[in-house]
Amino acid sequence: MQDIDYDKAEYVTNRELENDEGEKTGRVKMFSYDNETFHYQLKCPYCGHQFEGSDELGSRPWWIECPECTRSSNINRIKDAAKKEVKKRGPDGVDPDDI
Ligand SMILES: [Zn+2]
Structure with missing residues (x-):
């Protein structure tokens, strides 16, 4: 996976994914520079x-299917995650309201 250029990224998320039992056994990193093509790296919470890959994602909710077990993970709330990332960057970061 390529390094993320946080200054150019419109969306960045990095969070855990839960399986059916609510256990956080998976993880997704995802980012986009143009809000059209999203690059992702995913650890399937089920298997x-x-x-990793990249895709043009349309309207939400977004689902990414695991090629191994064919279960899909819901990648929603990516915008909320992006806001948190920005806030963590401190005063030099982008104003969260601009996202
Ligand atoms: Zn899987």
């Missing part, structure tokens, strides 16, 4: 398979 532990790790994969």
Whole structure:
């Protein structure tokens, strides 16, 4: 996976994914520079398979299917995650209201 240029990224998320039991056994990193093509790296919460790719994602909710077990993970609330990332960057970051 390529390094994320946080200054150019419109969306960045990095969070855990829960399986059916609510256990956080998976993880997704996802970012986009143009809000059209999203690059992601995902660890499937159901089978532990790790994969990455990029996709043009349309309207939400977004689902990414695991090529190993064909279960789909819901990648919603990416905007909320992006806001948190920005806030963590401190006063030099982008105003969260601009996102
Ligand atoms: Zn899987």
